[in-house]
Amino acid sequence: MDTTGIAHALIDWFGRSARKLPWRAPETSAWAILVSEFMLQQTQVERVLPRWTAWLERWPQPSALAADPPGEAVRAWDRLGYPRRALWLHRAAVEIAEQHSDQVPSDVNQLLALTGVGPYTARAVATFAFGERHPVVDTNTRRVIARVVHGRAAAGMPAARDLDDMAQLLPEEPAAAAVFNAAAMELGAIVCTARAPRCDECPLAAWCEWRGTGYPDNAPEKRPKQAKFEGSDRQARGRVLALLRSAHGAVTRAEAAAAARAGMSPAALAANPGQAERAVESLLRDTLVIAEGERLRLP
DNA sequence: AATCCGGGGGC
DNA sequence: GCCCCAGGATT
Numbered sequence: 393m394d395t396t397g398i399a400h401a402l403i404d405w406f407g408r409s410a411r412k413l414p415w416r417a418p419e420t421s422a423w424a425i426l427v428s429e430f431m432l433q434q435t436q437v438e439r440v441l442p443r444w445t446a447w448l449e450r451w452p453q454p455s456a457l458a459a460d461p462p463g464e465a466v467r468a469w470d471r472l473g474y475p476r477r478a479l480w481l482h483r484a485a486v487e488i489a490e491q492h493s494d495q496v497p498s499d500v501n502q503l504l505a506l507t508g509v510g511p512y513t514a515r516a517v518a519t520f521a522f523g524e525r526h527p528v529v530d531t532n533t534r535r536v537i538a539r540v541v542h543g544r545a546a547a548g549m550p551a552a553r554d555l556d557d558m559a560q561l562l563p564e565e566p567a568a569a570a571v572f573n574a575a576a577m578e579l580g581a582i583v584c585t586a587r588a589p590r591c592d593e594c595p596l597a598a599w600c601e602w603r604g605t606g607y608p609d610n611a612p613e614k615r616p617k618q619a620k621f622e623g624s625d626r627q628a629r630g631r632v633l634a635l636l637r638s639a640h641g642a643v644t645r646a647e648a649a650a651a652a653r654a655g656m657s658p659a660a661l662a663a664n665p666g667q668a669e670r671a672v673e674s675l676l677r678d679t680l681v682i683a684e685g686e687r688l689r690l691p
Numbered sequence: 692a693a694t695c696c697g698g699g700g701g702c
Numbered sequence: 703g704c705c706c707c708a709g710g711a712t713t
Binding site: 429431436480508509528550577581 | 706707709710711
């Protein structure tokens with residue numbers, strides 16, 4: 393495998409074709425980059441942009457967020473989805489303020505110790521905020537490597553091997569390695585896409601094993617399909633939180649349960665009795681909602 | 692290793 | 703309608 397040629401072509405393409413995303417600006421703080429990585433976990437770039445800007449305007453440092461109640465983070469998270477991430481980001485801000493003098497750590501192990509920071513986010517922050525040399529592997533990178541290196545139509549289940557695969561391709565120079573990491577993610581996001589890859593625009597087409605072998609239909613077994621959202625507990629939870637974000641005081645359990653049922657068909661309600669109450673209880677368990685007396689509010 | 696966790700965009 | 707998305711925590 394011509395790793396030097398691949399790295400050069402990909403970095404060159406990134407210089408020409410990368411989107412101008414604000415968290416890639418050179419002066420972006422490590423905190424701002426950390427916030428972007430939290431928001432980008434399973435949420436697309438276009439939806440993140442306005443929330444990211446507003447978040448950093450309001451909370452320019454971890455200590456600023458840590459000083460506000462966690463419910464404010466849940467409210468500002470708006471509809472980015474998976475609101476537990478807002479809670480985790482708040483906890484991470486408290487941890488950074490209390491344990492790291494309000495400075496985002498650069499060490500991968502210290503980053504991994506923060507709430508809500510896993511293998512992807514830790515290496516992304518160490519790499520993009522501090523210029524360290526690590527393989528940064530996300531869903532885009534895994535797909536690019538699956539196709540270019542392994543000749544497969546799609547990536548399989550995430551595995552430790554993914555980090556080794558990426559490390560094999562990484563340029564020696566840390567700055568070049570950081571750009572290469574970002575470029576692999578960008579290529580997967582806008583050219584080597586899951587659905588309809590734009591191979592005619594791909595800078596790695598000449599090296600791509602999947603292309604070279606005639607696009608075999610050899611996708612490995614995918615992770616189990618996510619349950620349908622319509623009618624799910626997640627949807628019910630989302631409706632309750634939407635009510636609490638807009639309500640500035642507390643609401644009753646009856647109001648919360650009614651919000652959980654809003655829009656459900658009579659048949660769906662009959663098929664899933666008690667779902668609304670379960671949704672409220674699970675939000676309480678997750679501390680996304682807290683009870684004070686008979687009423688409920690954001691934490 | 693499997694499940695859970697939002698919500699929206701693309702096709 | 704279905705698939706996918708800059709994942710991580712929990713069991």
